[in-house]
Amino acid sequence: MHQQGQVPLCLWRGARGEVLQTLNPTRILYLCHSIWFALQASNLKRFSTARGIKLIFMAVLHNRVSQVELKKLLYQETEHRTTISFYQYLAIDDPNKFRDDLYINLNTLNVFGRIYVAKEGINAQISVPDSQLDELRTYLYSIPTFDGLRLNIAIDDDGKSFWVLKIKVREKIVADGITDPSFSMERKGNYVNARQMNELLKDEETVVIDMRNHYEYEVGHFTRAIELPSDTFREQLPMAVDMMQDKKDKNIIMYCTGGIRCEKASAYMLHHGFNNVFHLEGGIINYAKQVNEAGIQSKFIGKNFVFDDRLGERITPDIIATCHQCGKPADTHTNCKNDGCHLLFIQCAECAATYDGCCSPECTTVYHLPLEAQKVLRKGIDKGQHIFNKARARVRPPIKNKV
Numbered sequence: 278m279h280q281q282g283q284v285p286l287c288l289w290r291g292a293r294g295e296v297l298q299t300l301n302p303t304r305i306l307y308l309c310h311s312i313w314f315a316l317q318a319s320n321l322k323r324f325s326t327a328r329g330i331k332l333i334f335m336a337v338l339h340n341r342v343s344q345v346e347l348k349k350l351l352y353q354e355t356e357h358r359t360t361i362s363f364y365q366y367l368a369i370d371d372p373n374k375f376r377d378d379l380y381i382n383l384n385t386l387n388v389f390g391r392i393y394v395a396k397e398g399i400n401a402q403i404s405v406p407d408s409q410l411d412e413l414r415t416y417l418y419s420i421p422t423f424d425g426l427r428l429n430i431a432i433d434d435d436g437k438s439f440w441v442l443k444i445k446v447r448e449k450i451v452a453d454g455i456t457d458p459s460f461s462m463e464r465k466g467n468y469v470n471a472r473q474m475n476e477l478l479k480d481e482e483t484v485v486i487d488m489r490n491h492y493e494y495e496v497g498h499f500t501r502a503i504e505l506p507s508d509t510f511r512e513q514l515p516m517a518v519d520m521m522q523d524k525k526d527k528n529i530i531m532y533c534t535g536g537i538r539c540e541k542a543s544a545y546m547l548h549h550g551f552n553n554v555f556h557l558e559g560g561i562i563n564y565a566k567q568v569n570e571a572g573i574q575s576k577f578i579g580k581n582f583v584f585d586d587r588l589g590e591r592i593t594p595d596i597i598a599t600c601h602q603c604g605k606p607a608d609t610h611t612n613c614k615n616d617g618c619h620l621l622f623i624q625c626a627e628c629a630a631t632y633d634g635c636c637s638p639e640c641t642t643v644y645h646l647p648l649e650a651q652k653v654l655r656k657g658i659d660k661g662q663h664i665f666n667k668a669r670a671r672v673r674p675p676i677k678n679k680v
């Protein structure tokens with residue numbers, strides 16, 4: 278059906294399903310940057326054109342070849358890109374239309390990244406060529422509802438995180454499991470900055486709640502912060518309400534990594550009758566930045582877990598966690614080197630050397646096998662059970678029992 282060496286990423290089919298045309302990767306690259314991608318972004322896998330021709334997308338943008346090609350193009354770029362993240366809770370009546378407009382405008386500015394749009398707002402991680410940065414700002418601030426939007430510019434970033442622009446419409450920008458139709462993001466807690474946070478913390482009565490996952494809390498958190506023992510935000514919300522029943526009139530500060538979760542949590546607490554709810558503006562990332570700039574004491578100790586290759590950014594020298602293998606102080610997260618396991622866990626330098634970066638002697642043995650033998654072992658195993666998963670790190674039995 279297709280020439281050797283040519284990868285059939287996308288097929289034009291006639292009304293009877295016959296292949297009319299096979300599109301090659303170069304053509305796909307072009308399409309990716311055009312309106313076709315906007316269609317794909319809406320999860321539209323198949324649609325009919327006016328002339329009865331069906332276009333069937335065969336996982337176009339998830340195909341390894343096209344990803345590799347797109348990535349290659351990114352690395353061929355000579356201009357530096359700036360990585361920016363932002364989110365905003367705002368009422369979007371027609372998320373599909375909002376997405377389309379946004380896509381067209383950002384595409385013109387050669388923006389790459391991952392954006393989620395929902396009726397409740399927008400959450401974006403993008404990169405933009407430096408020469409387009411001012412244009413991007415002008416465009417974003419021209420959207421009336423984006424008034425006061427805070428753009429977080431990533432420092433120490435090579436701008437190579439994204440090589441396509443994906444904008445998806447979702448039910449929520451943060452999955453919350455809230456079914457109560459009277460809940461709204463219009464009434465939120467008060468923002469606090471680093472100074473105000475430290476000030477509030479001086480009062481022993483102030484309650485601080487960490488809205489992140491266990492493995493994030495484990496390596497770093499605010500002094501006195503309460504952990505909500507669940508791996509999902511949707512479970513943490515009602516849990517926070519239950520645990521704080523006798524503290525309805527106390528000052529409650531909620532925080533998370535970048536601010537998006539705790540902002541929603543603050544609205545949820547207010548909705549449930551709590552009166553003095555605050556949330557940390559821009560999350561720990563922004564707090565750390567402010568603390569550095571203003572030279573004030575950090576009340577956050579240890580490391581801030583972040584989802585990049587570093588798996589954590591040190592805020593203070595304190596090491597508050599322990600190695601999951603030997604129990605010595607350690608706070609370096611790593612993924613087990615055995616690709617059939619890939620468990621996220623904390624490992625000290627000594628154990629990393631002993632187990633060659635693996636989580637158990639069994640994994641070390643597998644890791645040392647030839648690649649082909651490893652593949653045979655992995656066959657039939659549901660890899661979804663083993664790859665990095667927020668819930669896994671907590672619900673799995675402690676690793677030291679395995680050693």
Ligand SMILES: [Zn+2]
Pocket residue numbers: 600601602603604605624625626627628629
């Ligand atoms: Zn160790």
Ligand SMILES: [Zn+2]
Pocket residue numbers: 613614615618619620635636637640
């Ligand atoms: Zn392992």
